[in-house]
Amino acid sequence: MSAATFAKGWDRVKLYFMIGLPTERDDDIHAIADLTLRTLDVGKEHNRRAKVNTGVSTFVPKPFTPFQWAAQIDLGETERRQDLLSARFRDVPGVKFGRHEPQTTFLEGLVSRADRRAGDLLERAWELGCRFDAWDEHLRFDLWQQAIEDLDYDVAFEFRERALDERLPWDHIDIGMKPEWLWDDW
Numbered sequence: 001m002s003a004a005t006f007a008k009g010w011d012r013v014k015l016y017f018m019i020g021l022p023t024e025r026d027d028d029i030h031a032i033a034d035l036t037l038r039t040l041d042v043g044k045e046h047n048r049r050a051k052v053n054t055g056v057s058t059f060v061p062k063p064f065t066p067f068q069w070a071a072q073i074d075l076g077e078t079e080r081r082q083d084l085l086s087a088r089f090r091d092v093p094g095v096k097f098g099r100h101e102p103q104t105t106f107l108e109g110l111v112s113r114a115d116r117r118a119g120d121l122l123e124r125a126w127e128l129g130c131r132f133d134a135w136d137e138h139l140r141f142d143l144w145q146q147a148i149e150d151l152d153y154d155v156a157f158e159f160r161e162r163a164l165d166e167r168l169p170w171d172h173i174d175i176g177m178k179p180e181w182l183w184d185d186w
Contacts, residue, residue, distance in 0.1 A: 006046035013039060013052050019081045020059035020073040029081050032056065033088035040094050055098045056085060058105040062112055063170040064177070066185035071161040072109040078102040103141040107133065113158050115169035121153050 005013055017032045036054045043050025058078045061067040073081070079102050089097045111118055124147040125133075132138035148155060162168060164183055171179070 003042050003046060006043040006050050009047065011047060011049045011051060013043065013050075015039065015052060015054045017054065017056045018059050019056055020078065022067070022070045026081075026084065029084045030088070033085055036089070036095055037092065040092070044094070051094045051096065053096045053098065054085075054089070056082065057100045058102065060105060060109045060112060063168065064173075064175050064182070066182045068168060068170075068182065069162040069164065069186055072113065072159040074155070074159055075102050075106045078105060101136055101139070103139060103144075104134070104136070107141075107144060110155065110158055113169075117153070120151055121147055124150055 015036060019029060019032075021028075032054070036052055040050060040052045043052065058073065058081075059067075059070075061070040061072055082099050082102065085099075086097060089095045110121070114121070125144050128140075128143040128146055130140055130143050130147075133140070133144075147153070
């Protein structure tokens with residue numbers, strides 16, 4: 001596919017990946033880099049101006065999906081995996097490495113996987129001055145960390161793998177699909 005794209009005169013190919021998926025190992029992270037670099041090599045064979053934009057986001061297990069029982073990697077692990085890729089691309093002209101901010105993904109996971117106690121966390125962050133946090137230029141992660149500390153909020157508990165028989169915070173919402181179907185798919 002990329003060979004045909006570059007052969008037709010295109011200068012740039014975009015690749016999108018996700019890290020932090022269940023069962024992922026460092027070999028999988030390195031495979032992202034390998035595919036990116038192989039794509040660039042193929043591109044250069046057809047077009048000397050070839051470039052590859054590689055975008056990486058971090059997996060957040062969402063409610064009402066087969067992944068709702070999966071664990072989410074924490075902030076430090078997200079940064080470590082992104083650093084593995086960054087090191088592979090650092091001195092490679094022609095590769096642009098884009099990634100979601102680890103702090104944004106961390107907050108997304110806290111909110112999407114939490115129970116009603118997240119309301120206290122949201123309120124405390126707001127009291128401390130958090131506003132428009134989805135915009136990187138407005139994110140005050142230090143205030144979120146302060147809110148977590150003030151409330152002794154258990155991040156590891158929210159990010160952990162869930163048991164099949166565990167009552168999930170969103171179980172009271174009927175989406176018209178049996179949880180057993182989601183579990184079988186998981």
